[in-house]
Amino acid sequence: MIQRLITDIRVFKHKYPLFFYLNGFLILVYFTQFVIKTEITPLGYFSLYSQAASQQKTYSQNLPFNTLSNQPINIYNSKGTSFLMHEIVTTRYEILGNSSFCNPQYDKAKKLHLPVANECEKLQEFRLWYYQYCINNHIQVPTFEYFTIKKCHFSEGKLIGFEDVKIKN
Amino acid sequence: MLKSKINPTSIQFYKSILLTFITLLIIWFWYSGLMIHHVWDSPFNYKAADPIYYLMDTLGISKLVLYSRNSALVFDGLLMVSLLASLVFPNRIIFIRFTAILLLIYHVLLNAKMGYHAHHLFALHFALVPFWVKSKHFVPAFLLSRNLACLTYFTAGFFKLYHGAWLSMESFSAVLSNQHAAYFYFNPNTLRTIISQWIIQNPSIGMLFFGTSMLLQLIFFIGFWTKKYDKFLVIGIIVFHLMDWFLMNLGVFLSMISLVWMFLYQINQHKTTNSI
Structure with a gap:
């Protein structure tokens, strides 16, 4: 599976270089935002409600x-x-x-x-x-x-x- | 031309459906007071720590659009006209590119003026990407957007799994009680209130709902590797957002259904000669 993925990435890079680098850039932006926890990334936002909430009186x-x-x-x-x-x-x-x-x-x-x-x-x-x-x-x-x-x-x-x-x- | 428009294997068909969906959504937002000219003078100007917001400020776009109610109204009108032009002239790529830029500005400014970075509008950007590139780039753009859609849902499920709310029996009941604190007071007899209160009183049902939604999101991991189960992913998106609307009263997230087309379109049958 991993070998197939690496081959696919190589083919993709060769066939569509512009999109290969655009993909890479986007992944980098997401990863950076994830690490520094800024608010824009969907990664951070969709963790909403993932923490356990407890019952309250009001x-x-x-x-x-x-x-x-x-x-x-x-x-x-x-x-x-x-x-x-x-x-x-x-x-x-x-x-x-x-x-x-x-x-x-x-x-x-x-x-x-x-x-x-x-x-x-x-x-x-x-x-x-x-x-x-x-x-x-x-x-x-x-x-x-x-x-x-x-x-x-x-x-x-x-x-x-x-x-x-x-x-x- | 007409035949391709009503042919569900044609890319034109999906483009028309998507643009119609976004146009209706923007009309709905306009009616709901969620356009820039409705909030242009809000005291919030929240940029958080995100470079995109600062970039827009540095370029003077925020100042230009938010100069007055009229300038904001012109911007909203332009967005509407641009969407309609994209619908009427589907082969003029310039209109879709213009629409995509205006939608991004709309998204960023609306968030800044409501003081909160909401993300549901991201789906519109993802869904539009394959249409504003040249036809020779359609396939990689489509794959990029599709993967971003899978990533969005999968990470949502992953964080639910990782943070462990699904292990807590009372968590979803507490979330519902908190979400509808005032709604229950003002709307004691609606179907949403009755069902939500029943779930609150039966935490195991709430736990089941939460677990199901987490699984619905986690199955998007399959989407990275194969298109074989795309029909299930389509059902997953629709069911998830309908439940989100009904149980959590988060109807705005229905806009994310715009992503569905990427799981319905048979990319394997796509020909580069196909008019985009």
Whole structure:
């Protein structure tokens, strides 16, 4: 089998040199990204859910929140598949906000000599931007003064509690 | 020409199906508020540690597209027009190349503006590669893309096997509870809620689902060596993503079904004279 593979590779190199080197380059890029664990490679991403998760008393999710009615706002009524964007941006707001210079990959990017900047100032505009994004996605929101993002705790489909999303930076 | 378009052994047939699929997907994303002009002013500009994002920034592409809502709208419109042009003029390779570049820019900018590097759109790039090369390079490009598709699924299965979640009885139940924390609250009576909660209450069923999905991904190892079992790989891709959508509510990953054509097309019958 290995002998056949080596022969195939040799034939491939001879017949399609351009693609041989392109293949080699891609494998090198993937391998490098795998070793230094940057986020782009599908190799890293698809390891999602591969680690064992354990049962918890409550499960939390960041959600847009109406402080007048003290209720989280339903993102699943939004248009098409945009609820996914609402799940992601509210979670990432917390993760980025609590990372050094608001970038979880800041240190790694620095090590790779990539020009990284402090993104924290921009992140303070999140609430206002997200309010408008909800409106654009046909999500029913209160007036801006009653709109915020909260970490909501659920258990078996019931809302157990909620708290402010804590941002360090 | 028309005959080749409806002939499932013709490469034109697969190209038309793939481009139609991507066009419909982009329309769906547009409707869902997932185009660049919907998120152009997001406070996120997440590049992580990936050189592609920095390259795009250095070339000034990000600045140009994200200059204003109108510039982002022009970009989204261009992507749509380019896709339609590729469909209407399937033999003009220039349109597919242009589409491929715009799709890559779309992918990178969308990720940067949502603050997270999501990877499901990779499948569109992989699936398109054989069509934007010259016809003499079709065969190696096809093999490259097919191997990348196999690699993607196989490594997903491998990491599940390696990290050991499949050995934990409660793991998948916990993942489902976490995934649907708010969904259960807002949608207590949907079929997804009822079935997910049943799985949560029966962790052994969850373990079985997880193990099955891991096996579905691991079988792509066969795809590197032979095309004999491609029909099973096609079923594997479709079943995996339908379950991913139904159980995990991750419908966006259905875009990866675009890879299916590479397991349906009979490359052995491909002639270099075949119009690509």
